[in-house]
Every structure is written in structure tokens, then in C-alpha cells.
Amino acid sequence: MDDTDPSDESLVASALDGDAAALDRLISRHDAKVLRVLRLLGVPVGDREDVAQEVFIRVFRHLKGFRKGNPFSGWIYRIAVNAAHDHRHRLSRRRRRESEWEEGLDQTPDAAPGPAEQADRRRRIEWMEQALEGLSPRERAVFVLCELEGLDSPEAGRALRISAVTVRRHLARARARLQEMLAPVEKKSSDD
């Protein structure tokens, strides 16, 4: 890589020397990914930026423990998944998740701008993200990392500290369960 696009390892080395620009660059390279994973793992929008900050601060505080040769993004995924789990655990008694779920169910395709096909696609995507709530935390994390973030089984296994075989088993269950939940939505789309 050239100087204009340093590798994550290079930025980590600079960050360990106290280079604020390197830290900022690492943030800009990975913040969208962290926020997306937090969203998909059920962190409410009002808390997401705070939790994302917590993720990055945890990452940077333990930067010395980052092993060269391992993908930096995999490490960030692990911390983001743990932070999301911790946050949801703290909020486990809040009713807001249920109201968000209900608000999502009340959204109608007619409310969305654009052609009918585009609105239909958006509705299916929204249903899929909401349906993730019906998975177990582990199945959800595996589905998010493998299907939506594009990690392979070994990478997801390292992020979640489980074997690749276990990742594939959770993924198969997650996909099957999502299909069951989404079947009525798919049927409605084809009937319309």
C-alpha cells in the first residue's frame, strides 16, 4: 500500500505512538461498520453513537494487545458484538424495543417515496432487520457478521470466539428461522 492509503497495521503502529491523525483515520475507516453492526444487533438509534464511542475507546485502550497479522476489522467486530450484547443486557427491561418493533410493523409501503417496486424492496429489508429480533443473540451475531458483513466462517468464528463449524450451524438455523418469519411478508409481496 502507498502512503496515501496506509494499512490498518500501519495506522495501529502510529496510533500506539500517540498519533492522533492515525487514530482518527482508523475511526473514519471503521465507524460505518461499527454503527451498522450495532444497529443490526439491536442497539437503539438514540444510544448507538454512545455505544460506538465505547467500542472505539475499548479498541484503542487495548491496542497493544492487537496481534499483527490478524485482521483489525475482525477485532473491531468482536468488541462491537460484545458492546451491543452488554448494552442490550442493560436495556433488557426497557419497553422501547417493543414499541420500536410495533412502530416498524405499522410502516406502510405507501409511506415510502419512489416507485412501488422500490418501496416493496425497502419494506422487505426493514422486515428482515426487524425479524433479526426473533433470533437468539448468537444466531443474530452470526447472521449479521456472515451474511450482512460478509465474513467467512473462520473470520466470524474468531470474532465470536467459536469454531467455524459452530458458526455454520448457527447460520443455518438463523437463515431457516428468518425464512419462517419472513414467509408471510414474501407471500404478501407476491400477492400484491
Added chain:
Amino acid sequence: MIPWNPLKKTRQETPEGRRSMDALVDEWRTGESTQAERLSPGARHRIVSEALRPTSARRAMPALSSPFLPFSRWALGAAVPAVILAVVLGIWAEPRRQGGLAVADADTRIQVSKEGGEVVFLIANGKPSHQVYKSDAPYGFRSSSPQQTRDGRYRDGLDGGPELVFYRIE
């Protein structure tokens, strides 16, 4: 080897279901690439500032005998600040508790809660008013101006962010 459980329903994908799920994931990826959520500049600045703070200055916890209380804005950013109450109850080692109140001694009661976008202290020890000092460092109260409580209450806005905030109540 996982023992077979005849009562456990086995979920499997159908071929049609697999195609449908693959198509849905592809649609999601296409849509996601155009609407990425990003951290605000303020959040990025806070992260870098916190990361570059000397280790000794990070999250300094006061001695249990200190007369002030540290609170994490994150904990307050959540629902009922159970962490803060735990800190209050831990520092004020009182022999009795009533509900969510921390009883420092027979006459002093401090209750902390979150109301809307504010943290609210309810202070009761027989005095008509109190002065509250606020600082982002455990021993930095000299430079802060005290706020007077009203009806035994002190309110502070929740700005978000990761820093600890220390309060001294007199």
C-alpha cells in the same frame, strides 16, 4: 456429539427459501451501500481525546472516604442508572437502605435518577439548600462555580459522551 432430541424441531431451508433469502441479503447490501451511518465529528474528537489521555488520568476513581460522587454519563444515558446507584450505595456505606435511596447517615438522603434528558439529584438532610460543585476531574472543584439546589433538587443535562463527571454536594 450432540445427542438427538426427537422433540426438537429441525429447521431447514427450502431451495425456494434459500433463493429468497439470498435475494433479500443482496437487496440489503445494495441499499446499505448508499446510506451509511457515520460518527459525528464531536464523537470522533471525544474518542481520540479519551484514547490519548494518560492512563493515570483515565476514569480516576476516588477513595471511598471522598465526599464527592463520580458518575458516568454513559450509565446515565441508559435507563434507570443502576450503575450510579450502585456507586452511591457503595461509597456511602450505610447500614440501612429504603427503596432506591442511599442513606449516608441517619439524616442524609441522596437519590439519583434520570428524567428526560437530565440527571436529577434529590438531596435531603434537613438543610434548606445545598451547593453542588461539578468537575470532570476528581479534585478539580476549586475552579468550578457552585450551583444552588432548588427544593432539594439539582438538575444537570445529559450531553452524552464517555467522560466521567464528578459532583461534590455541600
